[in-house]
Amino acid sequence: MRFELQAECPDTGARAGLIHTAHGIIETPVFMPVGTQATVKGVAQRDLANDLDAKIILANTYHLFLRPGHELIRAMGGLHQFMSWPRAILTDSGGFQVFSLSDLRKITSEGVLFRSHLDGDAHLFTPESTVDVQLAFGSDIMMALDECLEYPATHETANRAMRRTVDWAHTAYQHFRNRQQENGSTAALFPIVQGSMFADLRRVCAEELLPLDAPGYAIGGLSVGEPRSLSLEMTEVTTPLLPRDRPRYVMGVGMPDELPEYVARGVDMMDCVLPSRNARNGYLFTSAGRVVIKQARYRDDPAPVDPKCRCYTCRTFSRAYLRHLFQAGEILFASLATLHNLTHYLDTMRQIRQSILLGSFRAYLDGVRSAAVE
């Protein structure tokens, strides 16, 4: 994996670049649709590749390890072949499940002991094992196991979790390099900066991860319930510490109008379940703000969801029809809504990238900010 920096905004931290992977080139800044269980819920791979033109998607180590299992995926030719997705795949390590499944796990210095949410079986996830599982998947970008904390957390707790995350990252790297020598994997492994909402911890964490000389760095532990301003603040204190010539990935963000804010702070990669999950819950993102399509006001609205949107859903269907599908619980709704929301996110990122390349990102950002004030 190689990162090629193409342009930098003179007024902000925004950058445009290319990530070269074994499964294609990723234009950055990029938004990565989340496909936890080897599927972006409601969207066929054909639409992901054609209509959406997504260059990379996410999948999840914890979920795919439990079902169908990494050995099965390996036997099926790897994750790309298994799910018929020839483009890039980033897999999260299961670190987020430390947070989201906090009732079902126990953390030790060795790793995370999960009790499966499916059948209660115990599974120990370690920095080494999660590398091995992701190697079995054949992920293009693998994530190091980290400890994602809830918010709020005390400085002491955050420090302990951050220390553990650093240790685990080094352990994971050592293991990964050994494996690389054995099998010549072209995968990249990203360590994750933690430290909760404490700038000093974020700094220490970043500094201690730098010796890994990783091909990319992630900022994790955000979007766990903290005020939005804090997420941006933590990003802002961290990105300047990360290597300029490596992609930076902020995990789990954000709302559409926050995307350029992260980009302005030097972020190249983002992912979030909001466009897909909210779509299924009747909440659509548009160029004019949100359209909660399930609301009664759209009952007889013949307009498209977003007249400015190029997606199949907006080109073809009325708000009234989409609301009807939602009300009736029709499965097509999830597909059409998710296709739209992801189009909105990906097109937004393409606009952002374009503006950086053209040198007009500052104006773009100001436009987004003044629109938010109105």
Next chain:
RNA sequence: GGACAGGUGGGUGAGUGGUUAAAGCCAACAGACUGUAAAUCUGUCCCUCCUUGCGAGGUACGAAGGUUCGAAUCCUUCCCUGUCCA
């Protein structure tokens, strides 16, 4: 015409003398959702009023009467529905 079984809030359906304006589910309405245990979850869901409170009135379990301190619950008559028999 006769015999049974029934009629409960938008629907379904509990409740068979007293914390019952009436469970649960569904529908409807509103909200939440940020490296997905999510096609999930939460709230509201008879009317009116206010000092918005486990607040005050009013109306309500087919209809009308009755029994009772008290009735969706017991009695009488009527209306309606379903099944069966003529």
